[in-house]
Amino acid sequence: MDEKIDDETFFEVSALLLSLNRKTLETFLNLKSFSPLMSTLTDEKVKNIDSLYSLQNSIIKHFDKHSSKNNIHHLHSAFNYLKEESLLDSLSYEKLISLFDPSLLNKKNRSEKESHVYENFHTDKKDILVTIEELKKLFSVSKKLDSIEEYLNSQTFSIGITGVMNAGKSTMLNALMGKEILGTSVVPETANLTVVKYSQTPSAKVLYWNEQEWGSIVKSARSIKAMSRYVSETENYFKDMLDEYILKETRVDDISIESLSEYTSANDKKSNLVKSVQLETSLEFLQEGIEIVDTPGLDDTVIQREQITKEYLSKCDVMLHLMNVSQSATLKDIEFIIDAVLYQNVSKVLIVITRVDMVSKEDVSEVIEYTKSSIARRLYEQNEDAKLDYILQTLHFIALSGKMALLHKTQKSQEAINAGYSLEQTGILEIEDYIKETLFGKKNSRSSLIIHSAKSRLKESINKELEALKYENSLLFKSEDExxxxxxxxxxxxxxxxxxxxxxxxxxxxxxxxxxxxxxxxxxxxxxxxxxxxxxxxxxxxxxxxxxxxxxxxxxxxxxxxxxxxxxxxxxxxxxxxxxxxxxxxxxxxxxxxxxxxxxxxxEMKEGSFSAFxxxxxxxxxxxxxxxxxxxxxxxxxxxxxxxxxxxxxxxxxxxxxxxxxxxxxxxxxxxxxxxxxxxxxxxxxxxxxxxxxPITELQEGLLESENMLNNHIKLLKENVNSKELKSLEIYEKIKNIELILQRYS
Incomplete structure (x- = not known):
């Protein structure tokens, strides 16, 4: 952009393009002068709303990279001109001025320079927790340290597992966890959503549809034949007992892990009334703060389950979408992948091609290429072809033999080796590496943000404690009058x-x-x-x-x-x-x-103590x-x-x-x-x-602590000089040790 256009024209054309939207674009496309003007900025044709969005995105990135006050001033001048000429309404003008706010851009640039790359989330987390334990022995009050510790330990990372029925979701999950917990079969098994979390004490809960949710299912059944059969089948099976499960508020039952298949298997009618299952287990894979969401098949009869799946996916850090190599990518697969990336804001999607032990490597490659071309074709049909590159950059493909991986993980390695599959050849290690890198690697902004936030809070607590200790030390040899x-x-x-x-x-x-x-x-x-x-x-x-x-x-x-x-x-x-x-x-x-x-x-309000803005x-x-x-x-x-x-x-x-x-x-x-x-x-x-x-609470607490400290020192005045010297030495040692710890985070 810099090389192709002079500054003055660049700001004017950029401002004009940024001011356009879905409502105004058509008017400008009909102007003869519009295309020649756009050609001064780009060789790409602005022919529809998606190409406009793409160009607007490029302009914003350009200004983000070159966010000098002079550049922003020129852009603001252009926006002012458009507003004066009634080409930009007041609300749009405010939005654009707000988007290109020099103070916010400068703040962003500073934070980018100050940020650190954390190559290992777990190592950093462990270091901080060790530091907190050290500081607890030195701090007079550890309440703030406790809150940082709780913040770190409460952070979870969610993995969403999706796919049509018989895609091999349960087999892969069992292989990941190293234990056969979820049922696996050649017939559909997991009929509802299962959330798997870590706990030292294994347990399981089932949540049933409530009256409102079941009413929605019954209503949908009037228009969809498959759901009509599902509702009739369920009502005939449960008869009068239906009211025992479908309550006004969601019924939740504690169950044993051994009986889990009764509630998750599509072969058991009890699963018809189950909305979701919560499973807590002590498996090592989950100890890293990982939470797994195993979803029902995308081709599930009950369309309400798709809604629950999307609810969970919107909160997941990564999505693993499984496709059976022998079934290729169905239309449901393609639509779901597009929907997840474009509308559910899922930023990382791993497509796992399952049951690859049944076909050749060439077949696997064909499935991957077919999937990519199917996505392109579907986007073209939906007039969304401009977003193809973005979606393909979000996707990653791995081939997996879940059956062979599970044999290795459940002490049956020889059986897999005899079939020609080492642990590495199954693909499960590649999936594990992908998950760990995606969740905890240096490119994961969320894990970096968690560590950065914990370290910032820790430094703030340390500085406040040092300030309090130095103040306490200064009081030791003051007179009662002082x-x-x-x-x-x-x-x-x-x-x-x-x-x-x-x-x-x-x-x-x-x-x-x-x-x-x-x-x-x-x-x-x-x-x-x-x-x-x-x-x-x-x-x-x-x-x-x-x-x-x-x-x-x-x-x-x-x-x-x-x-x-x-x-x-x-x-x-x-x-x-x-x-x-x-x-x-x-x-x-x-x-x-x-x-x-x-x-x-x-x-007495210190700079930076209030950051709501x-x-x-x-x-x-x-x-x-x-x-x-x-x-x-x-x-x-x-x-x-x-x-x-x-x-x-x-x-x-x-x-x-x-x-x-x-x-x-x-x-x-x-x-x-x-x-x-x-x-x-x-x-x-x-x-x-x-x-x-x-800030009000913190300052009031600080004043109260200072008051208590002064009253305590009035009592100390009556003690001899030696005891004061010892107290001063004790405080000095604390200050020295805390400052040494602070150096780790400088």
């Missing part, structure tokens, strides 16, 4: 600070109410946007139906209806959530900035996952059935009925989105309020 004078000053300061804090607490309470009320307004915003999305979806379907009836004398094909529904809903919902996120973060940031300024006016990025990232989990199969079936009998004469009636179907199916989508957004926002607001209040 200590009384300090005590009086402290009391005066305490009264003054208390007055300021009481006023600030009242203001914070007021802002808390304001933010809660703002959440209600955001719920109304969601409601209105979702109604607009219904109209967009209805209009696109009617337009497609009208077009095919007029041009082709036929009703729309199922694949076209599916493409329209999926595209409209996924893109539409993502746009709505992005706007919701922007509004929420903007409001939270405004209030935290006001509080920051008020803190700055209070004496810096939670902006964390708040924004929290809305990336877990919103697009609904299954649209029922909507698709109902719409396709209606449009299948459409004609030009009936089009008005079809339009009215279509609106009713969409409205009915949107009830659950709207409920799901609103509940998730409200729950997440409340959690984040609680975190913000805690962060805002934390």
């Amino acid at each position: 200590i009384d004078e300090e005590l009086n000053e402290l009391q005066t300061k305490k009264v003054k600070q208390q007055e300021s804090f009481e006023l600030l607490k009242q203001q914070i309470s007021g802002y808390e109410v304001e933010l809660s009320n703002y959440l209600t307004r955001l719920q109304i915003f969601l409601e209105n946007e979702l109604k607009s999305l219904q109209n967009v979806l209805r209009q696109r379907l009617i337009d497609e139906t009208k077009y095919t009836l007029q041009k082709q004398k036929a009703t729309p094909e199922l694949k076209d209806i599916q493409r329209i529904i999926q595209s409209a809903l996924k893109h539409g919902l993502m746009d709505i959530i992005r706007e919701y996120r922007y509004k929420f973060v903007k409001k939270s940031t405004e209030i935290s900035e006001i509080i920051r300024l008020q803190y700055d006016e209070i004496d 810096e939670h902006q990025e964390i708040f924004a990232e929290s809305y990336e996952n877990g919103f697009l989990t609904s299954n649209y199969e029922v909507l698709l079936q109902r719409v396709s059935k209606l449009l299948g009998i459409a004609s030009m004469k009936k089009l008005l009636n079809v339009d009215e009925e279509l609106a009713l179907i969409i409205k009915d199916e949107f009830i659950s989508i709207e409920s799901e989105i609103k509940v998730k957004a409200k729950t997440l926002s409340k959690e984040l607001l609680n975190e913000l309020i805690l962060t805002i209040n934390r």
